[in-house]
Amino acid sequence: MKAQGVALWLLGTALVLCSMYTHGFRRCLTSVDMHHLEECFQEIKRAVQTKDIFPNITILSTVETLRSVKPMDVCCVTKNLLEFYMDRVFKDHQELKPQILRRISSIANSFLYMQKTLQQCQVQRRCHCSEEATNATRMVHDNYDQLEVPSAATKSLGELDVFLAWIEKNHQETSPA
């Protein structure tokens, strides 16, 4: 009886720690002001999405792309997508209107802050990328490559709302208001 009790106790402790590990790791970006990002995106959303003339193609909104990411892969996928936007989307998009350019710059700065926060989280915890996480990242890049660079960049900017919603769901879920 005592052995069973000890075993059960150990198992429960392990589960709690794992949940805390994964749950805590998923919430590395809790300090990011997502509301500011969303406000910036709303100001450029119409201008960007209007230019998207390829409605049949999506980069981030595929059924199996983000919805199927497991909690353990959230850190890896988040890191990879942040690198995607910083290294390819913001650099490939050519914007002439200063108002839109200001907003895109603000979003880029917020993404940079998120990358640094995530790097600190990776130092404290292990941010291991599984095969599924790697495959999800590769799909995004493949979709981006199917289009011309300006159109792809424009479409990627148009899908920022999807990326921001996914971050909020996986990193900032707290108690009810």
Next chain:
Amino acid sequence: MLPRLLVPLAALLSLRLGVGTYGSELPKPPMAWFKAEFFHHVLCWHPISNQSKSTYYEVELQWYGREPWKSLPHCSQAPALCCDVTKVTLDLYHTNGYRAKVRAVDGHRYSNWTLANTRLSLDEVTLKVDSVKLEMHEGFIFGKIQLPRPQVAPEGVTYESIFSHFRQYEIAIRKVPESFKFSSEKVNHENFSLPIPGEVGKFCVQVKPSISSRANKGIWSEEQCIVLTKQYFTVTNLSLFFALFLLLCGVLAYCLVLQLYVRRRKKLPTVLVFKKPSPFVLVSKLPYPEMQDTIHPLDIDSFQKVSLELRISDLHSSMDSGFSSTKPSLQLEEPQFLPVPSLQACGALGKGESPDLQVGCNDSGSGSSSSSTDSGICLQEPGLNPGSEPPWEKKVGSTSQGQDDSGISLIQNSEGQPGSTQGSSTLGHMTLPGPEVPEEEDPATVAFQGYLKQTRCTEEKTTVAPCLEEETPLTDDLCPQFRTCLDPEAGWPSPTLAKGYLKQDPPGITLAPSGVPPGRNQWNQLTEEWPLLGLTTCGNLGPSDWNPAHDLAPQDCVVAPGGLLGSFDSDLVTQPLISSLYSSE
């Protein structure tokens, strides 16, 4: 050459027009956009420029990222420029959104497709509450926000489930009839309370929802108004009132219990139970400031039981001879003594005058015998009333102002005077040939204040019975006549006399007005014992005229029936007595 080119040229022109008319002649709608509220999604577009009556619009919808476009035929009803696409976009809150496009159709002509400027996503949903319920309670407005509950929403999909975190509401209050906001406040819950201290009137409330983590826009709800009035019946006020009421009831109950318990009527001991007081009270213990001279009647029966010897012994021992003094001051000092009625008044009374005149006994006597004493001993001729015991009579009024007698009056009764007889039978008047003793300020006399107070005639002017008739004028008698004002209500003449004071001075003569009228033998005995008493005097003799050597015959004076009177007019008595004394010498 030219005719060969005309045919292909015409075919080419017709083909171009046909294509334009079929696919591109109609301009496409300039713009299309989504308007979305919570489970109310609408696609709207601008009409084309040269729209005709037969022009209609086709709408197609696509799940963002999926290939097939879905046509919406219900949106092709002309000439509508908006189409409700809620039913085909129910998964909006769980997907990345929808894309839509619109084109114009007129007959066989179609326009190009116009894509909606934005993707229909969760960010496009404008937030709005259904209503707000208001209540007022103790200076607070309590509100409950009613969130939208659309019927088309799938089961389990609610506002709270979609926006589970960071819900906020901005509350705006407007006081009617002003148009500006009275106050604005942000709350984080559907139930809120706003303080409105001291404000009364009509207040209208609006609510605008928002999500702090999202950029969704919100719109103000319809105004809900409430009237704030002064609440008097609040819980606090009612509690205070109830507590005060209980306290008051407790105090009243305590007072009532105290009243009943402390002041409960107790049965008097039988010893202290007195009979119903008659108008004549024996002894009055209660002070009557205006009537300090209240005289309480003495019970004649009980008084008669007192032995005459006691009275006589008192007479022997009293300093005062008992005879009225010529000093009026003494009488004035002792107002409680029944004054001797004036001779004139007595004469008038004897003729049956009214009681008022009897009252004048006191007053009228002032002129006649202002200096009369109040010994109350009236010397009476024994022959006038041989058979009867010296009656005790009540002294009627006073003959002088402020004169009170000792209750012993010497009355000279004529024969056949029923009043005197009556008086003698009841009062036991006794006349003594007492020479007038100068009423000096004897300390013994002063010390002995044993006179029982007799009522005056003034006090009983309404009930004074006619005085005993004294037909004989006073001047003709050796002894003045003294009247007794009898109280008819008493039923007997003695009560009035009973009210007299019985002088208890040892040196004086103490004769109870209602006492046993001494008989002739007793009188002789008295005279033997006290030679002074043998001097028959009818009233107060002047102190200077008193000569103990004179031996007045008792028969010179008549014992007034009915008892002793207090004092008698010395002026009237002194003269004849003195003359009789000198004559006897």
